[in-house]
Amino acid sequence: MSSDTSSAKAIGDVEGVSLYDVDNPAPYIEAPRKRTGKTPRSTRGNFEMAAWLFMRLSGIVLVVLVIGHLLIQLVLDGGVSKIGFAFVAGRWASPFWQVWDLLMLWLAMLHGANGLRTVINDYAERANTRLWLKGLLYTATVFTILLGTLVIFTFDPNIR
Amino acid sequence: MPAGTLYRGREGMWSWVAHRVTGVLIFFFLFVHVLDTALVRVSPEAYDDVVATYKTPIVALLEYGLVAAILFHALNGLRVIAVDFWSKGPRHQKAMLWWVMGIWFVLMVGALYPVLGHAAAELFGK
Numbered sequence A: 001m002s003s004d005t006s007s008a009k010a011i012g013d014v015e016g017v018s019l020y021d022v023d024n025p026a027p028y029i030e031a032p033r034k035r036t037g038k039t040p041r042s043t044r045g046n047f048e049m050a051a052w053l054f055m056r057l058s059g060i061v062l063v064v065l066v067i068g069h070l071l072i073q074l075v076l077d078g079g080v081s082k083i084g085f086a087f088v089a090g091r092w093a094s095p096f097w098q099v100w101d102l103l104m105l106w107l108a109m110l111h112g113a114n115g116l117r118t119v120i121n122d123y124a125e126r127a128n129t130r131l132w133l134k135g136l137l138y139t140a141t142v143f144t145i146l147l148g149t150l151v152i153f154t155f156d157p158n159i160r
Numbered sequence B: 001m002p003a004g005t006l007y008r009g010r011e012g013m014w015s016w017v018a019h020r021v022t023g024v025l026i027f028f029f030l031f032v033h034v035l036d037t038a039l040v041r042v043s044p045e046a047y048d049d050v051v052a053t054y055k056t057p058i059v060a061l062l063e064y065g066l067v068a069a070i071l072f073h074a075l076n077g078l079r080v081i082a083v084d085f086w087s088k089g090p091r092h093q094k095a096m097l098w099w100v101m102g103i104w105f106v107l108m109v110g111a112l113y114p115v116l117g118h119a120a121a122e123l124f125g126k
Helices: A047-075 A085-092 A095-123 A127-154 B011-041 B044-054 B057-085 B090-124
Strands: none
Touching: A047 A095, A047 B057, A047 B090, A085 A095, A085 B011, A085 B044, A095 A127, A095 B011, A127 B011, B011 B044, B011 B057, B011 B090, B044 B057, B057 B090
């Protein structure tokens, strides 16, 4: 042990000899991005954390809704063969299935849109490309959610 | 000879890739599916016409692929949640992927007849 001071050392022998001690402290380095009076309380929102949490919460609900949907449409009671206007009319006569489909539509569209937003952010390198792809994504998402919602709420079994 | 420098990952990376690919595929199908369902607001005939294509053998095969993508995305999504929220999740992530693949395989075998049975009957007779 080579030690020229009696105080506790900040660094060990492996790293080298300490230049500083209690009487000769290391110069103070200001923290990067130090908060000042002008700094807003939060420099960014919690959007990404909320999106991360939404993916997990909506994912759990969607597992139930979508696998139930697949079971009804593709497996039970003759599978896809039974599907037609009459089958849809029968299902949407019940508020339970209207709510089921509405919830599935909104959660799946938002879950998928946020997933694709992540994919665009990851692979589109130019800012302009990201802007246009996300513009297209949000437009298509809003259109599809509104169309689907309108169809569920205005469905008329006696259209003909 | 130096080893390749391209990162090829292992179970963790490939399940992440598969999760992305299946997610994007499911999302694109969802757009089409909301549009075809919207035809119930046009007329019963228009809706039944487009649903008739869903009953053809080729589209039945696509439906089986859709079921495969959705089941993987659902099961692996639950694994991701377990890795994120369960304290022992990261340690068991690899074992959980094999559980995902095992359950996926069993469900896919179970879906074989319900999803593809009518197509086989149409192609090869009853």
